[in-house]
Amino acid sequence: MSGSTSSWEELVTSALLGTDRRPAVGRPEELLDAAATQTVRRRAGLVPAPAGVRPQAAPPDERPALPQAARRRLAMLLADRSAPAHAGGRRGSAPDLGELLPQWLAIANERGLRAPSELLPTLLDAARARTDLRPQALTFAGPGGLWLARLNPEWRFALRGASGSAALPDPGDAESVQLLWEEGLFAERVALLAAVRAYDPEAGRALLAATWATERAEDRLMFLDSLRDGLAAADEPFLERALADRSRNVRATAAELLSALPGSALARRMAQRATSCVSLDRTGDGPLVSVEAPHECDAAMQRDGVAPRPPAGRGERSWWLGQLVESAPLDTWPARLGGRTARDIVALPVADDWGDELHAAWCRTAVRQRDAEWSRALLGAPSAPPGEGAGTASLAERAKLLSILAEDERAAWVAGFISAHGLSEAFQLLGVCVVPWAGALGRAVVDALEIARDAGSYPWSFSGVMGLAERCLDPSESPRLEALTATPPEGEGASPGAGGYWAEAFQRLVATLRLRAAMRDELCGWPARGLSPHSPAPRRRG
Numbered sequence: 001m002s003g004s005t006s007s008w009e010e011l012v013t014s015a016l017l018g019t020d021r022r023p024a025v026g027r028p029e030e031l032l033d034a035a036a037t038q039t040v041r042r043r044a045g046l047v048p049a050p051a052g053v054r055p056q057a058a059p060p061d062e063r064p065a066l067p068q069a070a071r072r073r074l075a076m077l078l079a080d081r082s083a084p085a086h087a088g089g090r091r092g093s094a095p096d097l098g099e100l101l102p103q104w105l106a107i108a109n110e111r112g113l114r115a116p117s118e119l120l121p122t123l124l125d126a127a128r129a130r131t132d133l134r135p136q137a138l139t140f141a142g143p144g145g146l147w148l149a150r151l152n153p154e155w156r157f158a159l160r161g162a163s164g165s166a167a168l169p170d171p172g173d174a175e176s177v178q179l180l181w182e183e184g185l186f187a188e189r190v191a192l193l194a195a196v197r198a199y200d201p202e203a204g205r206a207l208l209a210a211t212w213a214t215e216r217a218e219d220r221l222m223f224l225d226s227l228r229d230g231l232a233a234a235d236e237p238f239l240e241r242a243l244a245d246r247s248r249n250v251r252a253t254a255a256e257l258l259s260a261l262p263g264s265a266l267a268r269r270m271a272q273r274a275t276s277c278v279s280l281d282r283t284g285d286g287p288l289v290s291v292e293a294p295h296e297c298d299a300a301m302q303r304d305g306v307a308p309r310p311p312a313g314r315g316e317r318s319w320w321l322g323q324l325v326e327s328a329p330l331d332t333w334p335a336r337l338g339g340r341t342a343r344d345i346v347a348l349p350v351a352d353d354w355g356d357e358l359h360a361a362w363c364r365t366a367v368r369q370r371d372a373e374w375s376r377a378l379l380g381a382p383s384a385p386p387g388e389g390a391g392t393a394s395l396a397e398r399a400k401l402l403s404i405l406a407e408d409e410r411a412a413w414v415a416g417f418i419s420a421h422g423l424s425e426a427f428q429l430l431g432v433c434v435v436p437w438a439g440a441l442g443r444a445v446v447d448a449l450e451i452a453r454d455a456g457s458y459p460w461s462f463s464g465v466m467g468l469a470e471r472c473l474d475p476s477e478s479p480r481l482e483a484l485t486a487t488p489p490e491g492e493g494a495s496p497g498a499g500g501y502w503a504e505a506f507q508r509l510v511a512t513l514r515l516r517a518a519m520r521d522e523l524c525g526w527p528a529r530g531l532s533p534h535s536p537a538p539r540r541r542g
Contacts, residue, residue, distance in 0.1 A: 008038050058147040063114035069522040070108070071116055077101045078122045093507035095515050096470070101126070103435075103471060103516065105136035107523050115140050120148055124155045134158075159185050168192055171199035181207055186219060190226055197230055205238055217247040224253050231257060236264050243303055255305020255327070260368050262329035266304055270327035273301070277321055278358065280337045281351065287338065291354035293317035294324065318357050325361035330371050342377040346391055363397040367404060375401040382416030399428045411438040418444040423452065427464045436474035445469055446480055453488065453502045466505055475517040478510050485510055 014031055066074065080097035115123060120141055127137035138145060138158055149158035168191060169176035180192055197204030208223055215223065224242060227235060235257070242254035243266075258266035273294070281290040294301075297308040297320050305327070310319035330342070337345050350358055359378065366374040379401050380391035392398060402410045414429045415438075423445070433441060445465070452462055459466065487503040 008042065011035050011038060055147075055151060059143040061114050061142045061144055063112050063142065066108070066113050066116060067522060067525050070113075070519075071119075073519060073522055074104065074108075074116070074119060077104055078119060078126055093504050093511060095508060095512040099467070099471060100512070100515065100519065102133060102136060104519055104523070105133070105140050107520055109136060109139050111523055113140075113523065115142060115144065117144060120144055124148060124152075124158060128154060128157060159187060168195050171196045171203075174203075177207070181211070186222075190222060193223060194226055194229060197227075201230065201232060201234060205235065209238060217250065220245065220247060220250050221253060224250060224257070227257060228260075231260060233261055233263055236261060240265070243305070251303075252305050252307065256368070259305075259327035259365075262331065262369060267327065267329050269300075269304055270324055271329055271332040274324040274328040275332060275336050277324060278333075278336065280348075286349075288349040288351050289337065289354075289358065290351050291321070291358065293321040293354075318354075321354075322357055322361045322364075325358060326364040326368065328365070330362070330365055330369055330374050342371075342374045346374075346377040346380075359392050360394070360397065363392050363394075363401060367400045370404050372404055372406075375404040379413065382413050383420040385421075395425060395428045399432050402429060403432045407434045408438060410434070411441040415441040415444040418448050423448045423462055423465045427468070430465065430468050430472070433472070435472045437472050439474070442474050442477045443480075445473065446477060449506075450484060453484065453499075453506075456490075456498055458498050459501045459505045466509065470509055470512040473509070473513060475513040478513040478517075481506055481510050481513075 011031065011034055015035070077097050077100060123137055123141055124145060127134045127141075134157065141148075141158070145158060149155035168188070169180060171177060171192075177192065177196060181189055184192065193204055193208060196207055212220065212223075220242075224239075227239075239254045239258050243251055243258075245251050245254065255266060258264045259270060261267060277292055277294060279290050279292075281288050294317060297306055297316075301320070301324075302308055306320060306323045308316075308320075310316050333345055334340055334342075337348070340348070346359065346362070349355070362374065363378050365371075366378060378391040379398055392401070402413060405413070411433050414426065414433055417429060418426050418441075426448075430437075430445070436442070437445065446469075449462065449466070449469070453459070484506040485503055488499045490499050
């Protein structure tokens with residue numbers, strides 16, 4: 001039998017078993033000829049699959065287009081995204097382009113510019129690989145990015161995390177709002193709720209209340225968390241009802257939001273409980289704060305958000321006390337503690353080693369209620385040695401308290417801290433300062449880096465601060481840094497080779513600052529003037 005007339009199944013069987021066991025198919029060379037013939041027949045006989053439904057056109061994006069120079073810069077930054085992240089103490093003087101991409105996106109969004117269509121796939125790939133890029137990248141990608149994300153499962157994260165603001169209906173269009181609320185993606189519904197609340201807070205609450213009972217627990221939690229922006233006394237009745245929610249996390253978040261409203265009924269209940277635990281003792285040589293922590297966590301306390309079980313290593317009574325104090329309005333304490341100011345209250349001694357617990361709870365309250373007076377009192381003087389004096393010595397708590405202060409005051413406090421204590425403990429504090437760092441703060445950082453270099457320390461001990469400086473220093477500081485780019489003489493007692501490492505680090509810092517200045521010029525449409533990392537620094541702020 002000729003192999004060319006055998007069926008495909010017969011040929012496969014012969015190939016698997018061998019032609020000696022299936023002689024009817026022919027010799028091995030005939031099997032190969034037959035397989036080739038059948039392959040052509042099979043391919044020629046394929047019936048095309050029916051065409052899929054063509055996707056609708058992408059929605060328009062009315063934002064201004066990128067200037068040409070900025071478009072080229074974005075392509076360069078995205079092309080470098082696959083480079084491995086540099087570890088602390090990295091060598092070389094070239095700027096780290098991957099670290100500049102978030103800043104480029106922030107400036108582009110600040111300017112309200114539109115992402116180039118041809119770069120959207122690469123932008124979405126970058127956002128998929130780096131979660132820190134996603135908020136800025138998805139805002140920049142706009143409606144075109146969301147449209148593309150619906151066509152590629154690998155970009156599905158964009159549908160969960162995009163603001164969707166570019167595609168939102170007019171918040172005054174009740175019919176369109178209701179349609180999107182009922183049928184939209186979760187990210188679109190969160191953005192819609194925020195937009196409607198900003199336009200009409202009562203309408204926003206009504207929108208959420210209408211479907212609250214049917215929402216998933218994790219969605220209820222996210223919707224509730226979105227109420228932080230624009231939180232007002234009128235939200236109290238809805239939040240009070242949420243205290244009875246079947247989800248523990250939802251109940252806890254509702255209680256936290258209510259405690260951020262000093263006039264709420266929950267805040268008054270917490271104040272009553274907290275003041276029963278904390279009082280002023282005048283029986284000794286001087287006034288001091290006396291503390292009697294709760295002995296139980298009853299059902300009413302639990303309904304108001306007090307978690308009964310402490311984390312590992314934490315005592316029950318101190319755990320309950322901290323929750324009561326942090327949920328009480330700060331204006332409770334002057335009346336309870338002799339009419340004193342926040343600064344005077346924080347300076348009072350606390351009996352029986354309860355001071356750290358009480359001050360930590362007040363720190364959380366000051367952040368939650370965004371109280372600048374208490375934040376200043378708990379921060380203390382920047383020149384005070386950490387761990388001494390009133391307030392908190394915790395750098396994490398100090399960073400949160402600083403975030404409550406105005407930008408200039410925040411920068412001045414951190415500059416004073418660095419001038420007094422150097423950079424070794426300043427990393428967390430620098431992270432909450434507004435970019436670019438104000439003049440005094442930038443000068444304090446540069447001076448401290450110069451002192452560290454002259455002391456002969458290795459620069460990778462300060463790699464975290466150096467990396468922040470590359471992203472946050474005002475580019476106008478680069479002329480002051482020029483003198484530090486040369487290799488210093490190796491002094492007695494200096495770490496071997498440290499001078500060369502410092503020279504490289506400062507060269508990279510100067511190059512990065514100049515590149516940041518060029519990026520802002522390009523995004524703002526100013527003439528690029530042939531800037532390169534080795535060109536003179538521009539005088540515009542970046």
